[in-house]
Amino acid sequence: MAAKEPVLDIACLDHIELLTPKPEQSLWFFRDVIGMDEVHRHGQSVYLRCYNDYAQYSLKLTEAKLPGLGNVSWRAMSEPALARRAEAISEAGLARGWSNGDFGIGRTLRFEDPDGHKMELFFEQERYRAPPDKASSLKNLPQKFTGRGVGGKRIDHLALLCGSVAKVRGFFQDQLGFRLREQVLYNQGRTEIGSWMSVTNVHHNVALVTDVRAQGGRSGRLHHYGIWVDNRDEVLRAADIYRENGIFIEAGPSRHNLSQAFYLYAYEPGGNRVEVYSSSFLIFAPDYEVITWNEAEREGGVYWGSKLPDSFLNYATPPIAADPKKAALAREVPIFDPQ
Amino acid sequence: MAAKEPVLDIACLDHIELLTPKPEQSLWFFRDVIGMDEVHRHGQSVYLRCYNDYAQYSLKLTEAKLPGLGNVSWRAMSEPALARRAEAISEAGLARGWSNGDFGIGRTLRFEDPDGHKMELFFEQERYRAPPDKASSLKNLPQKFTGRGVGGKRIDHLALLCGSVAKVRGFFQDQLGFRLREQVLYNQGRTEIGSWMSVTNVHHNVALVTDVRAQGGRSGRLHHYGIWVDNRDEVLRAADIYRENGIFIEAGPSRHNLSQAFYLYAYEPGGNRVEVYSSSFLIFAPDYEVITWNEAEREGGVYWGSKLPDSFLNYATPPIAADPKKAALAREVPIFDPQ
């Protein structure tokens, strides 16, 4: 048994930048409904953190004309790890230069995935220190649990739409060292509909799903961004809080078959899909066997019965109209664009 | 910032061997009360798995005169990782030769930690394949969730007593690549009472705690073995099941301050302490700052108020009588042996 040694150069998904055309309402949502805390403002951006995030912030909310994804920021394991990944990304022609970083973050490599999603990689980071009124009664909790709103605990994962899942999945594996965990493959395994990958023990740090509305073979769109809570009961409570605050619930609370996670999908006021996420399973096996699901096995993505709604398969940010010329492709990949 | 590159050669705690003087009752406990499944028998040992364990088994239950710990088995990330760790362990003089492995496991390095706890390290492993009647309706679940008893999901961690925590902690860090997460330090930081460490993103794969009854500076004893469940409600349900089955509940359900975990401690019929464990937090920061707690901060180990009982601090397997000559030491480390 000659297993290749895994590349373990990326530590985690550190934070994402979310674009919103309704900055005030989006800020209300993440602060008062999800329960995050504002830690910084700069230009058109507000920086927010969940109470258990180790980093200073896990969300940079930036005003923009359209909703969608700004930068996705990964943290490297060490400076040498950063250098190794920078070299691999450069060789793939996807590096876009170094920056001096952002709030609380040092020298940063800017790059793109093959689909055009903008990303960053850095190692150096200032530690978060809670101000006295935010200090927790738990010495190992970076910040007080306020109990406000949903009480999102920490950033969990990201789901990206891609013109070609296979191409982006290969980049994540080969250049970044992600390990593949689950796949949805249609047409007897010939069409890669979705791939779930991680650099940590969590089931996935990133999910890649086919965008049948991809333009010129590229999507650059965000499917959703996932926030962790510890217990399924907190996901149920989140649904109540959403309803009382007029937040549109798209799907859930229910349980996925893929990832086994307990989920709740909603749209924040700016239009981006946000998931409140719990349970799932951790992966410890270094030779984990990728799980694949075909058309029939997928059962609409839900373990307990009712399928995910069509909007889940069609709506993403920024929204784009269905291209009539894509009808043929849409028929081949019916689950993601049935019309 | 010149961070040393972490050693990432150990993938996980694969399984432990538990010794029991009451093999039939212990088997009943792990199978019918905890809800594990028997997968194999050999000699005086029964091999058991939780439904979500990726490995074939996470518990090897072996008849013995006294309760306690047999082998602790770690899995390496790869064959080269195994070779590197074998070299490091040998250099420390703690290697005890290679074996041909155990049920489902290939070539295995046998070693000891500096306290004398017997351990193993291997990479090669046969994958678990559920027999048809144990196949799950979830393609990514190794085995059916039976719902029997507590429904333990997977092995989580191990807590060892040590004559010298500092010595064993150093071995785990230097020879095995574990990262230190939390510590209890008494006497202005001079006495290392306990250390919690991991090789994965979970808070700890191993906890080391001072044994004030250590003999000749060594303990070799087991404090407890922890089994994961996904929700706090499952821990509460476990307590009800324990009471209805006459299992002695030592502490909990409650919440630790260290690790933040939601816990329930009981003694299996053979005498070993078993924890049902949930919540806690994952650690992603590559430069995670070790959290230390002193005498006052520790508050008896419980976040919500009532301290852990004395037995928690005095009882371990195999049990040994208090040595009157140890009274002086016991007074210095009062929390672990107040009499």
Add this chain to the structure above:
Amino acid sequence: MAAKEPVLDIACLDHIELLTPKPEQSLWFFRDVIGMDEVHRHGQSVYLRCYNDYAQYSLKLTEAKLPGLGNVSWRAMSEPALARRAEAISEAGLARGWSNGDFGIGRTLRFEDPDGHKMELFFEQERYRAPPDKASSLKNLPQKFTGRGVGGKRIDHLALLCGSVAKVRGFFQDQLGFRLREQVLYNQGRTEIGSWMSVTNVHHNVALVTDVRAQGGRSGRLHHYGIWVDNRDEVLRAADIYRENGIFIEAGPSRHNLSQAFYLYAYEPGGNRVEVYSSSFLIFAPDYEVITWNEAEREGGVYWGSKLPDSFLNYATPPIAADPKKAALAREVPIFDPQ
């Protein structure tokens, strides 16, 4: 404020008789999947209890050609209360004579509701005494919590289909003393689609819903039978257990708007719909104001978004084919028979 004094002569829903064409599989479902215990057999019937049922049994499972409802058994508050209700029922022309009772039950009035559902009312009852191996470690729990399967705690409620909800609702109010809690009214309040009523502090002991396939103005059919569990997490767990046991999940786990309950609907192997049910709310106000919902407010019966499936509105036991002549009615009551 001249409130009429309430009639408080009925204590509770004691048990129901369920008919099944697959007695062995239905027994397996209620015993091994739901977790009830068999307490008695007689003729083609098996008597089963939940661990918290105060009565000897809450389910009498009887072999029959078709699934559906046998008798519904209510318990009176006292012998005088039984006599008063017997008189009122007789005056309404719905009494069907007295029987000597059933297993563990004394003199019993047999009657029908105006729709033809067969019912019973009695007071005298032998107390349940757990055999030694079923005795609980809790002195106030009638029987050991076994933790088997779903772990249904006690019978909760019943939902009946009716040709005329208004007529049956009036009978429950006037002859039996039920209080009306919630209603679904269509056509500006002119069409009574459903009514939820109770004789206790629970939200409803019986729900009545229009059967658009009623024949000759009568239905006699069962919509579902509800079993209580204490926590929402147990409902989620039930869904996992259903999937692993091949039980068809029709709807949920999710939250109703009416009753606010957290629900899970499935079909037992004999074809009857069974609900696992939690949360909801208790009603203490003696002048509780009936809540009414119109077409728009009802939102498909679900608080969190996705509507109940069509089968929920069309399928009942015994199943009957759609009558084409009923199309007109079905169009008026579209939610219950849209084709």
Add this chain to the structure above:
Amino acid sequence: MAAKEPVLDIACLDHIELLTPKPEQSLWFFRDVIGMDEVHRHGQSVYLRCYNDYAQYSLKLTEAKLPGLGNVSWRAMSEPALARRAEAISEAGLARGWSNGDFGIGRTLRFEDPDGHKMELFFEQERYRAPPDKASSLKNLPQKFTGRGVGGKRIDHLALLCGSVAKVRGFFQDQLGFRLREQVLYNQGRTEIGSWMSVTNVHHNVALVTDVRAQGGRSGRLHHYGIWVDNRDEVLRAADIYRENGIFIEAGPSRHNLSQAFYLYAYEPGGNRVEVYSSSFLIFAPDYEVITWNEAEREGGVYWGSKLPDSFLNYATPPIAADPKKAALAREVPIFDPQ
């Protein structure tokens, strides 16, 4: 079987008046930590409600020199029921005249229990109507679920200390129509330590417990006031919120054997003990058999192991010093005053 017909004249525990020497901090506790809403102020009193309370308020918080209980207000089933109870109370010599009621409440009978606890009984009540900004998205929920703090759902029960439990218990049964559910009896049943009673289907609306510090045979003291939440997970969450807000946790979260309830006890800033309470069981049997527990069976009041702390048995409001002359009694009733 000649069962006496039950008196069903009292509908529920409507609200209590709590006295506090720290009105601002107590208000902060009930509003921001428990999550109640202020609905009215008058004189030294603030009126507060839980989101699911049907009445306008369930707590009247009144400034006073010492903490303790003001009035306990029960609601009658109807005007005739009120008249019947008024007659019975008057005959027992415990009526203290009629008042014109309080905020939102009509004509009210004032009375005392035999121990001197001040009580009220009324029927007429204005309905609560949520202002627009408090209206819920659930038509059957009186008020929006805000998710603030603990999120107490509704008033549940009251626990009173008594010089003679037997005397007060008799009054509740005979004059008010309460049914006895559970008792703690010491000395082979000769000493009535505690009695739990209800007028509804909940396990107890009032608990009576011996006060070994009773003066002149009377106590008049409050042991605690219980607030309901629907799920055990909400009780766990409450404990976290208490710790982060510096609220002293006296006991729990854990499970009682009596009542089977899942509990959390804390002191509000004014000094009164408050319970967050869930699970327990409903009682439907009209001939429910009283459960009695003796010294050994009681096991310190906790189902899962660790006993309730001494403070639980000694502290009440208003606090009074231990009377050395009561030492003899205290020794007879050791669990409530062991020193």
